[in-house]
Structure formats: C-alpha cells, structure tokens
Amino acid sequence: MTAGITVPADEELWSAIADPSRRRVLDLLVSHGAVSASWLAGRVPFTRQAVSKHLVVLERAGLISRRKQGREVLYQVEAERLDQAARAMAELAAQWDRRLGAIKRLAEAAHAENKMRNLDEP
Amino acid sequence: MLMPGLVIDREVLIEAPAEVVWRTITEPDQISQWFATRVELVVEPGAHGYMEFGDQGGPVVVETVDPPTRFSFRWNHPRGEEPVAGNSMLVEFTLTPEGDEQTRLRVVESGHELRAWPDAEKERYAEEHREGWVEFLDRLAVLVAKRWHR
Numbered sequence: 046m047t048a049g050i051t052v053p054a055d056e057e058l059w060s061a062i063a064d065p066s067r068r069r070v071l072d073l074l075v076s077h078g079a080v081s082a083s084w085l086a087g088r089v090p091f092t093r094q095a096v097s098k099h100l101v102v103l104e105r106a107g108l109i110s111r112r113k114q115g116r117e118v119l120y121q122v123e124a125e126r127l128d129q130a131a132r133a134m135a136e137l138a139a140q141w142d143r144r145l146g147a148i149k150r151l152a153e154a155a156h157a158e159n160k161m162r163n164l165d166e167p
Numbered sequence: 168m169l170m171p172g173l174v175i176d177r178e179v180l181i182e183a184p185a186e187v188v189w190r191t192i193t194e195p196d197q198i199s200q201w202f203a204t205r206v207e208l209v210v211e212p213g214a215h216g217y218m219e220f221g222d223q224g225g226p227v228v229v230e231t232v233d234p235p236t237r238f239s240f241r242w243n244h245p246r247g248e249e250p251v252a253g254n255s256m257l258v259e260f261t262l263t264p265e266g267d268e269q270t271r272l273r274v275v276e277s278g279h280e281l282r283a284w285p286d287a288e289k290e291r292y293a294e295e296h297r298e299g300w301v302e303f304l305d306r307l308a309v310l311v312a313k314r315w316h317r
Contacts, residue, residue, distance in 0.1 A: 059278070089317050141274055145179040147201035148272065152191040156183035156268075 058130055060127055061106035067099045071122070074109060079119040174194070178273040185262045185270045189235035191259055192272075216244070226250070236262050243278075 061067055069089055070071065082100060086093040100120055103109045107126045113120050181188050191197045195206040198218075205224075210214035212298035214229045228250045231239040239259040248254055256278045263271040 055181060072292050134175075137276075138177060141175055141177045141276065142179075144201050144273060144305060145272060148188070148191050149181045151200055152181050152183040152188045152270075155191065156187045159187065 055104040058108070058126075061102050062130070063109055064099070064102075066095065067103055067145055068095065070099050074120060074122045079112070079114075079121040081117050081132065085120075093143060122138075171236075174278075175276040176273070180265070180269060181270045181272055182268060183270060184268060185235040185264045188262055188270045188272055189238070193232075193234075193238055228255075230257065231259070 062071070066089070070085060073085055077084075082096050083093065085100075086096045089096065099101060100109065104111065104120075108123055108130070109120050110123050111120050111132075113119075173240065189202070193210045195208050198206045203218035203220050203224075205219035206216070208214070208218070208227065208229070210229060210232050212229055212232050215228065216227045218224060220226050225242060227240045227242040229240045231237050237260065239257060240255050243256040243257040256276055259275045259277075261275075262271045262310070265271055
C-alpha cells in the first residue's frame with residue numbers, strides 16, 4: 046500500500062471549516078450568494094462582531110472573498126476552493142475505504158485458512 | 168502538521184470474528200499489508216513506533232489497546248514533538264461483533280481540538296458532525312456548482 050502520510054496539510058482550511066459557527070456562515074453564503082456581514086448577523090445566533098471574525102478566518106482560508114458594492118461589502122463563496130476542499134476530503138475518505146477493503150480481504154482470508162486448519166485437525 | 172477539525176469516519180463489515188480482525192489491524196506483519204510498507208510497532212498504550220510509506224515515514228504513538236474491540240494511535244505530528252491532542256491525527260478502530268462470524272470495523276480519523284471550545288459549541292459540533300465531513304463539503308460543493316457553474 047502506498048499513499049500513507051498524504052493528509053492535505055492545509056491547516057487554515059480545516060480549522061476554518063472545523064468551527065460550527067463558521068460552517069453555519071459558510072452554509073448561508075452558499076445558499077444565498079453575495080451578502081453583507083449585517084445580513085448574516087441577522088440570521089445567526091451570535092453577534093455581528095463574531096460574524097466579522099468568522100468572515101476573516103474564512104477569507105484567510107480562501108473559502109470566501111469580498112467585494113465592494115456601493116457602500117456595502119459583500120461576501121461570497123469561492124467555489125473552486127470549496128470544490129478543492131471537498132475533493133481532498135473525499136480522497137481521504139477513499140484512502141480509508143481502500144485500507145478497510147484490504148483489512149477485510151486479509152481478515153477473511155485468515156479466517157478461511159483457520160477454518161480449513163480446524164477441519165484438518167479434528 | 169496540525170489539522171484541527173478534520174474528521175473522517177468510515178466502516179466495513181467483515182466476514183470474520185473480531186479476534187481475527189484484531190490481529191489484522193494490530194500485528195506489524197499484517198499492518199504492512201494494508202497500511203505502511205514497513206512497520207515497527209509494539210501494541211501497548213504509550214508505545215512509540217514507526218511507519219514507513221515508500222520514501223516517506225513517521226513516528227506513531229499507540230494510545231488505546233483494548234482487544235479485541237478498540238485500538239487507536241496518533242500519527243502525523245511534527246517531527247521531534249510528542250504527539251498529543253492538537254498536534255497530531257488520532258486514528259481509532261472500533262470492532263463490533265455481529266454474530267459469531269462477522270465483525271463491523273469502524274475507523275475514525277480526527278484532528279479536531281474540541282477542548283478549548285465552550286460547551287454549547289461542542290454540543291453544536293456533535294450535532295453537526297452527524298452529517299459527516301465528507302457529506303458537509305460535498306453538499307456545499309454541489310450547491311455551489313449548481314448555483315454558479317451552470
């Protein structure tokens with residue numbers, strides 16, 4: 046088996062998504078497109094200040110970007126980065142599926158062999 | 168390599184008793200057939216071992232040994248550091264017998280650091296974790312694709 050220590054070393058990305066509040070913010074941005082921090086603050090159970098902090102972290106991780114529209118700053122999801130994160134995560138899961146598949150084959154072969162041996166020696 | 172927040176949760180049903188599956192996941196000559204290319208490991212809590220993957224490799228530290236149901240180790244921590252919660256990934260195997268001849272094997276790999284979070288946040292995390300990481304990201308990516316990549 047190759048592909049051992051290949052966990053994506055993207056600390057900022059994972060820690061950005063790890064926080065449930067930021068996941069909520071991300072969820073809202075995905076479903077509503079470009080919105081302002083105050084709009085978000087009206088839809089989450091935490092303060093406007095907390096929303097701003099979460100937006101900074103998400104932006105630093107590359108998951109969202111901002112643009113100015115008139116006097117307002119609007120935030121939107123960076124689709125490519127999100128897709129990249131989803132693919133990296135799916136690859137990690139697939140890696141474990143392959144390992145579990147190999148364990149299954151090995152254990153089942155060992156079990157079959159044990160049974161044969163028991164039959165040979167009654 | 169610090170990976171807070173990352174959780175992978177997978178399982179498989181194996182047609183073999185838990186004792187057989189246990190040997191497959193804990194004996195070094197077996198581990199080298201499904202995981203690393205070279206394995207140095209003593210299966211005892213706190214034991215330091217080494218796993219090599221081709222030209223890469225790294226230390227592992229055994230955490231829980233409870234045959235034949237629970238086995239866990241930490242890996243992916245920075246070189247020269249003792250792996251603890253916060254600087255490493257924890258891999259936890261749980262074996263659940265289903266009848267005499269079947270075993271459900273579950274693996275959870277996590278790097279989340281929940282200790283520093285307030286209780287309400289932890290509860291919410293546990294609640295949202297039910298969706299799973301892969302599913303959460305997949306769902307968002309699909310939504311995004313639908314919305315902006317027609």
